[in-house]
Amino acid sequence: MKIWAGRLSKEINDKVLNYTETTNADLRLIKYDILGSIAHVKMLHKQKIITENCEKNLLSALIEIYRLNENELFTLEKEYEDVHLNIENKINCIIGDELGGMLHTARSRNDQVVNDTRLYLRSYILEIKKSLEEFSDNLLLKSTENMNSLAVGYTHVQPAQPISLAFWYTAYVSIFNRDITRLENTFNSTNCSVLGSCALSGTSFNIDRSYTQELLGFDNIIGHALDATSSRDFIIECLSTLSIIMSNLSRLAEEIITWNSFEYGTLNIDDSFTTGSSIMPQKKNPVVAELAKGKVSRVYGALMQSLAMVKGVGLGYNCDLQEDKPLLWDALDTTIQTIKILDEHIKTSSYDSQRAYDICWGSFSTITELANWLVTNKGLPFRKSHLIAGQLTNFLISKKATLKSSNIALDFLKSKDIELSEEEYFEILDPKNVMNRQVSLGSTSPTSVKIIIEELEESLLAHKEFTFRKSLVIEKAESSLLKIKRG
Incomplete structure (x- = not known):
């Protein structure tokens, strides 16, 4: 008998039941429905809404169902629609519907x-x-192991x-x-x-x-x-x-x-x-x-x-x-x-x-550091140093060269009245050196990353x-x- 049998004169048909039941979705809720019911029963007894005997029997039945579920011996039957009515029905089977029927006092599905x-x-x-x-722990471990390892940004x-x-x-x-x-x-x-x-x-x-x-x-x-x-x-x-x-x-x-x-x-x-x-x-x-x-x-x-x-x-x-x-x-x-x-x-x-x-050298990815160096060491405005670095990049590409082609690069810079030794040039532009020089808050150098x-x-x-x-x-x-x- 459905719980609403007092109001409706007909049972829902099988097609309606199949369309509306939620037992598959409710499988994950069995444990939690039982825990909620246990708390509810304890509260009903504390408030003297149910007797001690009723509380004892309801709790015993709920614990039994909990253990059945832990051992995968409790299943939800589609005819009872959802997890709530399946548990209530099982309780009635264990202790009878006179006591079992008290479980739903002062609550709703x-x-x-x-x-x-x-x-x-x-x-x-x-x-x-x-x-x-x-x-995150594993990524931090990787980070610690690769403080000085170069990557491309x-x-x-x-x-x-x-x-x-x-x-x-x-x-x-x-x-x-x-x-x-x-x-x-x-x-x-x-x-x-x-x-x-x-x-x-x-x-x-x-x-x-x-x-x-x-x-x-x-x-x-x-x-x-x-x-x-x-x-x-x-x-x-x-x-x-x-x-x-x-x-x-x-x-x-x-x-x-x-x-x-x-x-x-x-x-x-x-x-x-x-x-x-x-x-x-x-x-x-x-x-x-x-x-x-x-x-x-x-x-x-x-x-x-x-x-x-x-x-x-x-x-x-x-x-x-x-x-x-x-x-x-x-x-x-x-x-x-x-x-x-x-x-x-x-x-x-x-x-x-x-x-x-190799990618860093071949892609001109360190040229920004040359522009920064021109500001710091030659007193140029950043926009002018940015222009020179961009012109150098374009010139090297036109010559099918890279930043590693120091002779071509140094000749170009000399034409802009910028004198650099080859040693200075590579010290400025080497990718690892560039990485290590980024020391602002939150930057990429090992010191900052630490x-x-x-x-x-x-x-x-x-x-x-x-x-x-x-x-x-x-x-x-x-x-x-x-x-x-x-x-």
Whole structure:
């Protein structure tokens, strides 16, 4: 018998059931629905809304279902539509519907589903955060190992200036540092209890919402019942954060692909992260990075679908909102998988600094330093020194020469009344020397990068402490509810 059998004279038909049921999407919520129910039962007894005997039987049944689920022995049946009714039905089978029927006192599936999603999502956010922190750790390790390694810095997809390889690695740690901060903000938005809001307007029962908040380890309560049951902005915020993370990962994947190409030839991808061609024997394709870029669209799509889903939904629960979970689950899975695979990808890849050195010489990427030297040592205005350096570049290209062609370059500079010895010339323009001279705050020299690493390590440590504290609160709350030691 359906729970609304008192009002409707007909059962929904199979086609309607197949169209509306959510059991597949709800599989991830079983544990969290049970935890929420345990907290709810404890609160009902504390407030003398149910008897001690009722509480004891309900808790015993809920713990039994929890253990069945841990051992993969509890399944969701489609005929009961969703996780909530499946659990309620199982409880009735265990202790009878007289006691089991008390479980749903002073609550609704409307507040249940939001609460379950918040419980699940807060833990997953911390898992993604841990993965990004681990990736950042590995990038910082790479940075420390490559403080003096030369790389090519690009603008407009053209060689621009020499940089240290450590500078490039730390750039992504700096980016991920902001992503991790966004995850913390998203966690805070998510980690709020809505239990006790009921359908939309609260309840006449004398419940204690603060008590269930405490039991479940939430930081705050969404106090307004109508807002609480309608709220999906925390999901949209999460999808927005995930989209930004995936965007940043995609930029990394693009550089992996580009730098690995024959034309660039600076990044060597481990064979285990590539595939070959079915027709061209010579091919070694960077498929992992390519797929990482492709999977970004899935997360973007989830964000846009969620925004479109809620824009036409008024306050109060509407079934439109049940479409949020499949989108969210896929975005979460895609993001954490991409973080982990690119982490391994970078760890197993190597950079060819000798190739970078050759590119820097051949692409005139150190000519800016000549312009700077003319300002410092010849007293020229920067615009004039910039003009001379540009004319030198153009002249060398016209002669099919590079900056290494010192005789041609020195003759040209002499025509501009600039006297330089060959030793001075190479000291000014050597890519490694140029890299080492960049000492302004946040620049590419080993001295500057060392400071950057120290600052990023300090920031990362604070982020890890946040993850640890919040994970500990959640773990303690779950252990307390289940009366068993976890981990």
